[in-house]
Amino acid sequence: MIQYIVRRTLWMIALLFLVSAITFGIFYALPSADPAGLRAGRSPNPELVEQIRHQLGLDRPLYAQYFDYMKNLVTEGDFGYSYQNNISVRTQIFQRLPATISLAIGAAILWLTIGITVGIISAVRPHTLVDRVAMGAALVAISAPVYWLALVALYLFADDIGRFPLFPGAGSYVPFSEDPSKWFTSLIMPWCVLAAAFAAFYARLLRSTMIDTMHEDYIRTARAKGLGERRVILRHGLRSAITPIVTAAGLDIGILLGGAILTETVFNIPGVGRLAYDSIINSDLPMIQGTVLLGAFFIVTANLVVDVAYAFVDPRVRY
């Protein structure tokens, strides 16, 4: 197992280098806008634009720019400075990371709890009223765009503009360290909105795999041996059926840790997703590079965690 983890970690580092090179190539070789031009404001003279280009090192060969960037990143953890506001990219990313982590992890706990519970109930009571209602609701939740759902939630339940003021509205997020209870209440609606589609998907996925599993011979054997139904479902049925859930959860959490752009935007949560979106709009290349690398890091790490978790969930898996 240790060897496996070490091997995967080395692959992870190689993959991050590759992602950084591709991102660098896309945004520096094929930029959607000229960062020196954007920085120079309107009607600058050409000399100013060239001075800025030189100042930012954008007139150097691509490989030299990439080498400098990676050298600073690896040796000093320096992601550079935003072309937009001159503030350190690392500072801004790490300032916003706690908000994204709060949003992603909280939503993940919620969707896993709901999705697994509903999936189990639907699987053991297929085609009943409960099952049909649950799967119908799941279909609606999957179909509803997150952005729309978030706005509906605000218009219904936000304490400033909602019809039924229950929860803090957009822009109310505060860091946990500042006020834990306000942090919690400000994230209730974003958690619910973000978790809705995922919970629905997971419920349907688990229902499907558990229905198949519950018809396996060993389940019949377990019942025949006199094991309680709860034990049969949870200990034997769920354990076999949960593997795709583990894979999906790992990937989804990894992706969300790179930023849930739509949810962060509507609820005005100052997370990495919103930062990434703003940096794309502003062609802020150092910030784009930083947020992409962060997203890639979380995804490959999540993949590694998922693969290791398999070994615990499924005893047949050995590395």
Place this chain on the structure above:
Amino acid sequence: MTHKHGPGRERPDANERMRMRKLLASLTTALVLGVVVTACGGDGDEGNGNGNAGTPATGESGKKGGSLTVLSAADVDGLDPGYWYYQYDYMALAHPTQRGLYGWEPEKTEPSPDLAEDLPEVADGGKTLTIKIKPGIKYSPPLQDRTVTSKDVKYAIERAFLPQVANGYVNLYYAEIDGVKEFVDGKADEIAGIQTPDDQTLVLKLDKPQGVVATGVALALPATIPVPKDYAQKYDKGKQSRYGEYQVFTGPYMIPNDSSGKLTGYTAGKEIQLVRNPSWDPETDYRPAYLDKITFSGGNDLTVASRKILTGQGLMSGDFAAPPTAILKSALSSRKDQLLIEPSQGIRFVALNTKVKPFDDINVRKAVSAVVNKNDLRVTRGGPTLGPIATHFIPPEMPGFEEAGGEAGPEGLDFNANPDGDLNLAMEYMKKAGYSSGKYTGPPVLMVGDNQPPASKTGEALQSQLEQLGFKLNYRQVEHSTMLSKFCTVPKADVAICPNLGWGKDFFDSESMINPLFNGKNIVPANNANYPQLDDPELNAKMDKAATLTDPAERATAWAEIDKEVTAGAYMIPWLWDNQINFASENVNGVRNKFNSSWDIAYTSLK
């Protein structure tokens, strides 16, 4: 793992099927009702979208104290005073926290002395300007024991020429100061033409007269906000200046900082906190500064924020141009006093590239101008509330507006006369251009516009109007920043038509509206604002001469004449003089600053 499909499914009994149908029906109804209720969500009856709203407050009196929150979509462009150039930078930072040589009182269109004691003393035919600086104006902590000197203003202007500050206008307005070229080329450590004979005297020596500098309007820009050299220079080294994060303040408010000067009240993209500047002396300032604390909150969704502002307390709009159309209509009828709709001195136009056929032909340009239905274009942005139809390039309230023809526009320009468009007239001009059918028969022309509404809607409306005249358009919609930096401001891109362009004043002087857009000397390979690429030596000479005039009335007349000429040339089609729609909660006494067309925090108070 292998999966086996089990035996057949159980069918629910009849009672259960009936319950399921009823439940489904109830759930569907509830969902639809919820959507309808939410979608309707308005604050009152629908208004007709016309007309002005609240009466502007002047800020002459107000209740002291209280906190205000300003909601915006984006953040300021940067913290460095040398970089500030846009409306929101002025609103959030320049006006409330800093003082330059001159500033703008809310209702005035002439600059008011701020750090300066008076307007510049002009000598030597306009080539020598002397400005006296008020003594005793202190900096905020950690430099609270220091006062502003002429050397600080000198350094502020010099550093604005540095690439690590990347100021966007000093090359336009301060380039005639003697010694700028040597400084920019690295051949001098300072700009020789900025002289400081004593701590309270600043002398500017110009190579030739500059009206915008002599009248003080260009000296009201943030580049004259003082920066102590010994404190700031260490932050100005490196690829990008870090001074903004450590700046010291001279205005009534400041961003909180620590003992080293590092700002603690700023979270990029999220929040700017302003608190009272303990060093500020109201006796030396025209700003009343009623509020105790202001928070600028960024990253807000326009629709959500508009509702919050209009229905909440202690909130006002920041960088929003207008609330969404549905909310605006509702607010115009039920919350009129919370809206302020005033001219912004901005203009929107369609640019025709005179270097790309067939727009090198004036008759084709006149034909296009004639066929454009400006009223329809305005509808795409929300209708008459968004501003009057533009008929030339100097907007309302700018010097020279009336002289150039006022709202009706210059006389005798039939292609410019009908805001609903005139296809027959357009076809007549096309025939004069050699298209005997009256319609364009050439190859498709490239048009590049913004891909976001409402700009995308404007482009689409224009496309259908031009198609009436036979134009086939290769119409590309791209991201706004891409539209500008890769297409419409890049002459080499050879874009024939750019439909989503606009311009705003730098100050209340029409040189800033006309010169950048039409002077051939301003054609540059990138970030070009002379969109039609007009380079008429006669017109250039007239503009150069007008730029040297130092009398405001003469300047207004001269630039108005040039405005008439460029309108007659149909190089661009003006279609809207933008209104700015500012809005606030009902307990806020918002005061608008005419210069910036947005709320003036230093004059705003709570009721």
